[in-house]
Amino acid sequence: MQRKGMVIGVRPEKIEEYKRLHAAVWPEVLSMISACNIKNYSIFLKEPENLLFSFFEYHGTDFAADMAKMAADPKTQEWWSVCIPCQSALDTRKEGEWWAEMEEVFFHA
Numbered sequence: 001m002q003r004k005g006m007v008i009g010v011r012p013e014k015i016e017e018y019k020r021l022h023a024a025v026w027p028e029v030l031s032m033i034s035a036c037n038i039k040n041y042s043i044f045l046k047e048p049e050n051l052l053f054s055f056f057e058y059h060g061t062d063f064a065a066d067m068a069k070m071a072a073d074p075k076t077q078e079w080w081s082v083c084i085p086c087q088s089a090l091d092t093r094k095e096g097e098w099w100a101e102m103e104e105v106f107f108h109a
Contacts, residue, residue, distance in 0.1 A: 002058040002089035003107065009048050018086040019045075019050075028075040036066040044102035052087070054099060 022043060031039060036040045037060030060104055061068050072074050084098070093100035 002063070003104055004054075004056050005059055005102040005104060006054045007090065007102055008052050008054075010045065010052050010086055011088050012050050014086035015045070015047070015050065018083070021083060021086070023098055024095050026075065028073075029079045032070055032076050036060070036070045038066075050088075061065045083093060 037058055039057045039059055041056035042054065044055075045051070046053065059067075075087045084085055087098070
């Protein structure tokens with residue numbers, strides 16, 4: 001199992017919309033998240049900086065393949081089409097990232 005932390009900005013004028021969307025995530029999207037070996041997925045909001053922090057556990061063996069599977073799913077693509085306009089990617093993210101991956105520097109179980 002791998003723990004993943006990621007961060008992205010959220011547009012201030014879109015915060016309420018983002019919260020509304022995530023209060024009722026589409027069942028097909030939730031099913032795809034599970035099918036891609038992701039568990040214990042949370043997204044946190046930090047205001048007034050307007051940052052979203054996501055945390056999840058990846059229980060698969062090929063993260064890149066599972067993320068490609070998710071990205072190819074039509075319902076997930078539709079979900080992203082309504083969520084992405086709410087987000088603001090960090091200028092410091094790596095090439096190819098939307099959400100910027102973070103390094104885990106501490107863990108205590």
